Amino acid sequence: MKVVLIDYGAGNIKSLQFALERLGVEGVLSSNPEEIKQADKVIFPGVGEASSAMQKLKESGLDIIIPNLKNPVLGICLGMQLMCSKTEEGSTQGLNIFDVSVKRFNSDLKVPQMGWNTLEELNSPLFNNLDSGIYMYSVHSFYAALCKHTIAQTNYGIAYSSALQKDNFYGVQFHPEKSSKAGSKILTNFLEL
Amino acid sequence: MLTKRIIPCLDVKDGRTVKGVNFVNLIDAGDPVELAKKYADQNADELVFLDISATEQKRKTLADLVQKVAQAIDIPFTVGGGISSIEDVEVLLKNGADKVSINSAAVKRPDLINELSSKFGSQCIVVAIDAKQVNGHWKVHLVGGKVPTEIDLFDWAIEVEQRGAGEILFTSMDNDGTKDGFANEALARISKEVNIPLIASGGAGNTKHFIDTFNNGKADAALAASIFHFGEVAVPELKKELKKQHIAVRL
Numbered sequence: 001m002k003v004v005l006i007d008y009g010a011g012n013i014k015s016l017q018f019a020l021e022r023l024g025v026e027g028v029l030s031s032n033p034e035e036i037k038q039a040d041k042v043i044f045p046g047v048g049e050a051s052s053a054m055q056k057l058k059e060s061g062l063d064i065i066i067p068n069l070k071n072p073v074l075g076i077c078l079g080m081q082l083m084c085s086k087t088e089e090g091s092t093q094g095l096n097i098f099d100v101s102v103k104r105f106n107s108d109l110k111v112p113q114m115g116w117n118t119l120e121e122l123n124s125p126l127f128n129n130l131d132s133g134i135y136m137y138s139v140h141s142f143y144a145a146l147c148k149h150t151i152a153q154t155n156y157g158i159a160y161s162s163a164l165q166k167d168n169f170y171g172v173q174f175h176p177e178k179s180s181k182a183g184s185k186i187l188t189n190f191l192e193l
Numbered sequence: 194m195l196t197k198r199i200i201p202c203l204d205v206k207d208g209r210t211v212k213g214v215n216f217v218n219l220i221d222a223g224d225p226v227e228l229a230k231k232y233a234d235q236n237a238d239e240l241v242f243l244d245i246s247a248t249e250q251k252r253k254t255l256a257d258l259v260q261k262v263a264q265a266i267d268i269p270f271t272v273g274g275g276i277s278s279i280e281d282v283e284v285l286l287k288n289g290a291d292k293v294s295i296n297s298a299a300v301k302r303p304d305l306i307n308e309l310s311s312k313f314g315s316q317c318i319v320v321a322i323d324a325k326q327v328n329g330h331w332k333v334h335l336v337g338g339k340v341p342t343e344i345d346l347f348d349w350a351i352e353v354e355q356r357g358a359g360e361i362l363f364t365s366m367d368n369d370g371t372k373d374g375f376a377n378e379a380l381a382r383i384s385k386e387v388n389i390p391l392i393a394s395g396g397a398g399n400t401k402h403f404i405d406t407f408n409n410g411k412a413d414a415a416l417a418a419s420i421f422h423f424g425e426v427a428v429p430e431l432k433k434e435l436k437k438q439h440i441a442v443r444l
Contacts, residue, residue, distance in 0.1 A: 012286050012287075012289075012291070012317070014260075014263060014286075014287060014288060014289040015263055015289050015291065018263050018264045018289060019267060021264070022264075022267070047314050047316060047317070048313070048314040049314065109195075110388050110389060110390050110413065111388060111389070112315070112316055112359060112389070112390070113195060114316070114359070114360060114390045114413070115195050115196060115197075115198050115238065115390070115413070115414070116195070116196045116198070116238055116443045117194065117195045117196065118194065135196065135443040137238075137268070137269055139316040139359070140316075155194065156195055175269075177267070178267060178268060178269045178291065179267070179268075180233070180236075180267050180268055181267070183267065184267060
């Protein structure tokens with residue numbers, strides 16, 4: 001199986017590569033459109049700031065490639081947020097795969113949300129053999145609202161989409177690669193799609 | 194619900210854990226990777242590695258260690274100890290560290306916090322603050338608490354947040370090593386004044402101390418070293434007890 005991690009100079013991808021390695025799969029970093037299109041699975045990682053990450057995608061033309069992919073794609077953290085229609089962070093237009101906007105947490109709770117929180121209302125093959133209430137590790141200041149694409153939700157002052165799915169596109173706000181055995185199971189489920 | 198985090202801290206020197214550990218069923222108790230795996234299996238929520246070596250080889254040894262830990266464990270970990278530049282941080286993140294913690298270098302040159310958070314994102318920049326009370330006032334200290342400064346703890350906590358820190362790791366030098374409990378009054382005040390997560394450190398001696406620091410100190414996470422290494426408090430039992438006390442934890 002060929003797994004490509006989209007390389008656009010944003011994010012700490014090493015732990016993701018190691019997590020795949022523990023599952024016996026090599027995650028190849030690539031920004032080559034053909035290599036990305038032909039992969040069995042594509043992972044779209046990302047940490048950092050949205051507008052500069054989006055800028056990097058545009059510079060390499062990946063903003064056109066990604067929404068047209070036909071293979072299973074998994075956006076993680078900022079990757080998921082950039083797959084949404086727009087984000088308040090840097091007033092950024094996203095890839096518009098998921099028809100939902102990303103907003104900043106606005107309650108009396110601390111920002112970023114940092115740590116382990118539960119997933120509820122699981123509704124996707126991504127969560128095969130996993131039950132509601134599993135803990136995932138997240139670090140984020142912005143969230144995607146609940147919408148028709150929501151396949152898992154989490155509560156942090158407000159209930160938000162901790163995972164989204166539309167056709168072959170999947171997005172998770174948390175870091176499965178850093179979320180112990182349950183996170184590893186989600187990666188396995190994605191690889192088995 | 195977001196849970197409170199329990200964070201074992203490992204002191205490493207030249208790639209080995211020091212201060213000793215007293216774990217059964219470990220082939221090599223000095224091997225940080227093996228110890229890290231053990232804590233990950235026990236449902237520790239994160240780990241902190243504090244490098245206290247002072248050799249010229251330090252940077253390379255630490256990078257190698259970070260890579261081995263990242264390969265072996267599937268929970269987040271922070272690396273600290275002598276980090277003073279963008280290059281230092283870049284090497285550690287590239288090798289798989291999730292966060293880095295900066296301390297003295299940030300006090301000496303506060304702009305470092307801005308530079309690191311704008312380059313790598315606030316989410317991976319932890320500012321560690323060591324402080325103790327001098328004539329009733331909490332003052333920031335350097336070099337593991339040995340060198341006092343005139344900087345007020347609470348002013349500094351607010352400043353590091355404004356400069357882009359994603360998290361504060363506060364160690365009370367008055368409490369560290371005492372096993373008498375965390376500095377909950379100071380913690381509660383920091384927690385009130387800043388809006389980023391706060392890790393309590395220094396003074397853990399028993400389970401009640403953790404309950405107190407979450408309830409009274411308003412800490413988001415609690416860090417300890419020797420009590421975990423010597424099995425005085427075990428992570429799984431600690432978390433079960435916290436849950437009994439209605440404190441949200443990941444079991």
